[in-house]
Amino acid sequence: MNIRRAAAVAVPFLLVAASAVAAEGAPPPQAEVKYKPGSGFTLVQADDFTLQVTGRLQARHTYMGYDEDRDITDSSNFTAERIRIGVKGSFYKVWTYDLEADFGKGKSELRKGYIAWSQVPEAKIAMGQMNVKFDRSQLVSSAKTMLVDRSLAASTFGQEYDIGLDVSGAMRE
Numbered sequence: 001m002n003i004r005r006a007a008a009v010a011v012p013f014l015l016v017a018a019s020a021v022a023a024e025g026a027p028p029p030q031a032e033v034k035y036k037p038g039s040g041f042t043l044v045q046a047d048d049f050t051l052q053v054t055g056r057l058q059a060r061h062t063y064m065g066y067d068e069d070r071d072i073t074d075s076s077n078f079t080a081e082r083i084r085i086g087v088k089g090s091f092y093k094v095w096t097y098d099l100e101a102d103f104g105k106g107k108s109e110l111r112k113g114y115i116a117w118s119q120v121p122e123a124k125i126a127m128g129q130m131n132v133k134f135d136r137s138q139l140v141s142s143a144k145t146m147l148v149d150r151s152l153a154a155s156t157f158g159q160e161y162d163i164g165l166d167v168s169g170a171m172r173e
Contacts, residue, residue, distance in 0.1 A: 050089040058082040
C-alpha cells in the first residue's frame with residue numbers, strides 16, 4: 001500500500017479520535033464484554049463506544065483429475081482465498097468505523113478502513129477506503145456469499161475497493 005493511500009485512510013480516523021479526546025465530561029462508565037451467537041464478542045462501554053473483532057477464513061480445494069490415457073498426474077491444490085481480520089464498532093451513537101485487512105492469496109492489504117456519520121438512517125456519510133458499489137455482488141459481503149468466487153464480470157469490470165466519500169441512506173417505510 002502506498003503512502004498516499006494509507007494517509008487518506010488514516011486522516012479521518014485521527015480527526016475523529018482527536019475530537020473524542022478533546023471532549024470533557026464525567027469519567028467513562030465501565031466497559032463490558034457481550035456475546036451474541038453469530039456475531040461473536042463485542043466490547044461495549046454504555047452508548048459511547050463498541051468494538052467487535054471480526055475475522056474469517058475462506059479456503060478453496062481444487063482437484064484436477066486427468067484421464068488415464070494422458071501422461072499427466074492428477075493434482076490437488078489448497079488455497080486460502082480470504083483470510084480477513086478486522087475491527088468494527090461505533091462511538092457516540094452516530095459514528096461507526098470498520099477496519100479490515102486481508103492476508104489471503106499470499107499477500108496482505110487493507111481492504112476496508114472507513115468511518116461513517118449517521119444521525120438518521122435516511123442519510124449516512126462515510127469516508128475512507130470502502131466497497132465500490134459497482135454491481136449487486138459488491139453490495140453483499142464475501143462472508144455472506146455461497147461460493148468463494150465472485151462473477152467474472154465483477155472482477156473484470158468492477159473495482160472492489162477505493163478511497164473516497166460515500167453518501168447513502170434508507171427510505172422510510
